[in-house]
Amino acid sequence: MEPSEITINPNSKQLLNLFSLCIFGVGIIIGAGIYAILGAAVSHAGSSLWISFVLASMVAIFSGISYCELATLYPKAGAEYVYLKKAYPENQWPSFLLGFVLIIAGCATATTVAVGFGGYLQEFVEIPKILSALILMILVTVINLIGIQSSSKVNILFTLIEVLGLFIVIWFGFTTDKPIITPNFKITAGTFSAASLIFFVYLGFEDIANLAEETQNPQKNIPRAILICLTVTTILYIAVAIAVIQLATSETLSKSVVPLAAALTHAAPKWVKVLSSIALFSTANTVLITMLAVSRMVLGISRGGDLPRILAKTFRDNKIPLNASIFTLIFTAFFLLISGLEELANVSSLCALFGFLAVNWAVIVLRYKNPNLERPFRSPVNIGKFPVIAGFGCLSVLVLLTQFKIKIYLIALVIILLGVIYNFIKRRIT
DSSP states (O other): OBOOOOOOOTTSOOOBOHHHHHHHHHHHHHHTTTTTTHHHHHHHHGGGHHHHHHHHHHHHHHHHHHHHHHHHHOOOTTTHHHHHHHHOTTOSHHHHHHHHHHHHHHHHHHHHHHHHHHHHHTTTSOOOHHHHHHHHHHHHHHHHHHOHHHHHHHHHHHHHHHHHHHHHHHHHHHHOSSOSSOOOOOOOHHHHHHHHHHHHHHTTGGGGGGGGGGBSSHHHHHHHHHHHHHHHHHHHHHHHHHHHHHHSOHHHHHHOSSHHHHTTTTTOGGGHHHHHHHHHHHHHHHHHHHHHHHHHHHHHHHHTTSSOGGGGOOBTTTTBOHHHHHHHHHHHHHGGGSOOHHHHHHHHHHHHHHHHHHHHHHHHHHHHHSTTBOOSSOOSOEETTEEHHHHHHHHHHHHHTTSSOHHHHHHHHHHHHHHHHHHHHHHHHO
């Protein structure tokens, strides 16, 4: 066996244990969609909403296992960018374009959820959603700049609150004696289109890999955290999906800017405000962790020389990437200029799917290019050198990639072209 490249940047401090890592993962996954885009998803899937969650979870789990293998091989900030660079060291274009697209995806995710936060806040205060979203972005950037320990403490508190909110919905949904819609096993075209959108709610587990340099014993804790987070959130999501369609009509949920709270309008009206307030914590938590992870992605790519080196600079004893964090704030705020919550979510999902496809493919490529490399975590079920789960991961992602509207593909194409133009100019200058 050849030794793997298990080296941690000495400039980073390993402060996160398994529990903190799991809370980070659960916190970002739950807030990323259930409290923001549930209404849009149910308008597509209707009574088969829970099946859409199952389909999306399968894609996430396949890809999650691939992340486990590569994150233990290369526990570095930059995650997917680093993995593709190792798979194709002779060509920097694939890794750069992937990193560029994933930065866009992360910023779009943070913006989507921040706008969702603004919608919930309007239940209590008359303030424009865009303004409250911008204020939230600035506040979480300040928290992240204080240090990873501060981010972790805030995340633990917010995650416990948001999980409580889901349990409230599940309780009323499963105890109602007059279900509005009965869940069924009927699969329609809407089930698959909803799955491609719902995949957005699983975005976040991959961000665990971007925290590898700040994690204690990442070779063990990164894969454990990814698998634990996916298992816990999948169970919660399916239960919530079954609950909400029994509590409210698809029309009620799809028209509401606060769909999870709207689900309780008839069954438990006194709890609507409670859910809206909990949603504030949930969406704020996702913005916090997403912007934290994106800043680490920016840090990793700038170290690799594909973004300006100035973004790789850190400061203070905690080695906080100040410039990368400010860059992330500016880029995320830019997406506030784009109207349409569902559009932003779809752009984020499409870009993230490219990342998942690349990670699954990188596992396959590295199995053949470096078959003797020591792998602390090895994806199970293999035919010779071929990793079957990574193969399924590629296929399932390709299926979801066909479910978007033409407009979303065009936006993604523009993003890629911008990346090509930037890299071309950068190489000509340097």
